[in-house]
Amino acid sequence: MSENGDFIIKVKDVSKDYGKFRALESMSFTVPKGSIYGLVGRNGAGKTTIMRIISGLQKPTKGTVEYGFDHKKLGNVGALVELPSIYSNYSARDNLVFQYMNLGLKIDSSIDEKLRLVGLGNTGSKRAGKFSLGMRQRLGIAMAMCGNPEVLILDEPINGLDPQGIIQIRDLLTQLNKDKGITIIISSHILSELSKLATDFAFVEAGKVIKEIKAEELENVGGLVTEFYTGTPEKLIPVLNSKGLKTTFDPESRVVLAKGYYNLTNVVTAASEAGVNIARVVTRETDLETYFVKLVGGESNA
Known part of the structure; x- marks a missing residue:
């Protein structure tokens, strides 16, 4: 090549x-x-x-x-x-x-x-x-x-x-x-x-x-995205990863973003067992077509 x-x-x-x-x-x-x-x-x-x-x-x-x-x-x-x-x-x-x-x-x-x-x-x-x-x-x-x-x-x-x-x-x-x-x-x-x-x-x-x-950036667009607020993100991230969630950490806001679907009760229980206190959870769900329409404006014909 x-x-x-x-x-x-x-x-x-x-x-x-x-x-x-x-x-x-x-x-x-x-x-x-x-x-x-x-x-x-x-x-x-x-x-x-x-x-x-x-x-x-x-x-x-x-x-x-x-x-x-x-x-x-x-x-x-x-x-x-x-x-x-x-x-x-x-x-x-x-x-x-x-x-x-x-x-x-x-x-x-x-x-x-x-x-x-x-x-x-x-x-x-x-x-x-x-x-x-x-x-x-x-x-x-x-x-x-x-x-x-x-x-x-x-x-x-x-x-x-x-x-x-x-x-x-x-x-x-x-x-x-x-x-x-x-x-x-x-x-x-x-x-x-x-x-x-x-x-x-x-x-x-x-x-x-x-x-x-990049495809890696696009992966964070569609599906369920959850913001986890905690004082110990370094302990929470392994817990979320063990549940099959892809995580990123914003050091400025100290918010852990998790991509994927999960059982909230199971996550909170596992976090508690790991000594993590989750102060707040915010979820939002988007899809790729919505993202596309927002970018170009108007309605998609896809």
């Missing part, structure tokens, strides 16, 4: 105009090398436009895109933007052969390896036009992987899939990221699904990135 720093792609003040319509407005974000980077935004927010620019399918009106690898080398960027370009009357293997020919690659056993990797190794001569939506998406990902890309760019790959199809795509992308070391940029308007996969996020609205956030 690339040795050029800790970023794989850096978008700097990119704007894109279509006639008088401005689709992107000074968009900036940085994709860490080896990450699964999620672009989250409502339909029409600008996700597809920036992905087309990053993948080289379009040029920005203003701004620049920096790459931490040789992005001009054929096959180094794999993209599945909008619907995959599939030859419906041909098999999955034939489609990959055509893609290899387009890239000038040698036709070899790596084609069958890619088909096995995406779960299409046993489709034989079945025409791609007979595939389910999930199978077509997996074939599109296999085609994007031809040339062994450093970066895989996927626009709404789980859109329209049933729950089983979503799980299959999610497991596949996780495997590609961990086993192959491929950086993945993936867009979706469904934050709850993307949160199960991505390591980093950019929230997009009206052609701008309004917030970048």
